[in-house]
Amino acid sequence: MPRVLVSDKLSPTAVQIFKDRGVEVDYLPDLGKDKDALLARIGDYDGLAIRSATKVTEKLIAAATNLKVIGRAGIGVDNVDIPAASRRGIIVMNTPFGNSITTAEHAVALMFALARQIPEANASTHAGKWEKNRFMGVEITSKTLGVIGCGNIGSIVATRGVGLKMHVVAYDPFLSEERAEELGVAKVELNELFARADFITLHTPLTDKTRNIIDAAAISKMKDGVRIINCARGGLVVEKDLIAALKSGKVAGAGIDVFETEPATENELFGMENVVTTPHLGASTTEAQENVALQIAEQMADYLIKGAVSNAINMPSITAEEAPRLKPFVKLAEVLGAFVGQVTEEPIKSVEILFDGSTTTMNTRALISAALAGLIRPQVSDVNMVSAPIMVKERGIIVAEVKRDKSGVFDGYIKLTVTTEKQTRSIAGTCFSDHKPRFIQIKGINLDAEVGQHMLYTTNPDAPGIIGLLGTICGRNEVNIANFQLGRDRPGGNAIALLYLDTPFPENVLAELRAHKLIDSAKPLHFDVNGG
Secondary structure (H helix, E strand, C coil): EEEEEEECCCCCCCCHHHHHHEEEEEEEHHHCHHHHHHHHHHHCEEEEEEECCCCCCCCHHHHHHCCCCCEEEECCCCCCCEEEEEEEEEEEEECCCHHHHHHHHHHHHHHHHHHCCCHHHHHHHHHCCCCCCCCCCCCCCEEEEEEECCCCHEEEEHHHHCCCCCCCEEEECCCHHHHHHHCCCEECHHHHHHHHHHHHHHECCCCCCCCCECCHHHCCCCCCCCEEHHHHHHHHCCHHHHHHHHHHCEEEEECCCCCCCEEEEEEEECCCCEECCCCCCCCCCHHHHHHHHHHHHHHHHHHHCCCECEEECCCEECCCCCCCHHHHHHHHHHHHHHHHHHHCCCCEEEEEEEEEEHHHHHHHHHHHHHHHHHHCCCCCCEEEECCCCCCCHHHEEEEEEEEECCCCCCEEEEEEEEEECEEEEEEECCCCCCCEEEEEEEECCEEEEEEHHHHHHEEEEEECHHHHHHHHHHCCCCEEEEEEEEECCCCCCEEEEEEECCCCCCCHHHHHHHHHCCCCCCEECCCCCCCC
């Protein structure tokens, strides 16, 4: 039974979901605040469910020897060292949709609060003053709303802006013209957004490209009297530049829910009359807190029990519905990669993965990850589908994907081609109705070979005596042959043999086999046919 640690406060219903799905769970909501105690216990768990209090550092990940999945109940994963988790093959999940509406509504609320100076007017009225003339607001109708980042949350804010009869412009490199038209917004470049917007709201993750996206240079391109709202991430706005612009009047107001340093107990923004601040409340509604907790419990349980992957940061998603159909082809892709990885001794420059026929409709990203894991496992034993793409990239290997309509007798197959400085090597395979992987082509030579745990692969000229030679050597050394497949490119040309053995081929016999005039090369192979 898989075991999960919940180290931050999470809904009791979420804890019950783990139990109902067959996952053992330890609910220790204060453990995430105690780094040493968490470090001492993390090695016992397959999964770690967190919110924002737990910091999943490289040191913690190194101690998490059994950890398979980290689940963040919420959208932000700033508190997780994703590269370190990926290198260790640990899936990192979040819940990008659970608090989208809540965060979007908070941004809109801040926009209204800024437009009508509601917090200051409220404080003044509570103090017994009647400063009607002091709090002159502005209308939102017909103003231009600039949305930076038009993903899950940004698109909701955009549609709310359209509903408020605002003109909405959006900057997002991944926003298509079709999606912009569907939302009713104008897609623009960032500088045009700065020039046009009366209100600017940020809804982008914090990355190297978005960090400090609002700085003094950006503010100088904006309208005088612009109002800026940030409910996304601290670090998107350079606070000292914003403060200067607020003091000068260039920026008329700011609604800030997130800060460069959190918890933010001291900040020069505090106390400024034209600033509305909240303590990172974007996701703080009863509905959102419950939703993200339930979602992360369901996602983690589905992965640990069924192998389904949802909303992973560092792994292609695999739905619970497609997992049974995909599983044999994941194994196929892995053994194809493992074959090439074991027979290729020189550095690999590039990999091409061809999907033919029915395999083109599958989750090819997951299949590519599996193939890459098999490919580099002979050199890096602890690699998996999560860490493989990163390791391949670090080695400078170029990966290409090709999809093709059905072109042969098989409904669908996968072909892996690897290029080195000296040669190009390819292998193709498919799965039949028994869901077992089979090799159907090696080096352009057709054959039909069942994949076994222990195999022997030879290349040789097409000449009489190969079957007898291999059979004699195996028999003399008490190596039983479970299956024997031959193939050739033409009569008298190049040929291959693939033997499925009951036991590993003895290393001391390889020299004898390789020295024979009928054998060009011989390579013992090992495949993890039962794992994964």
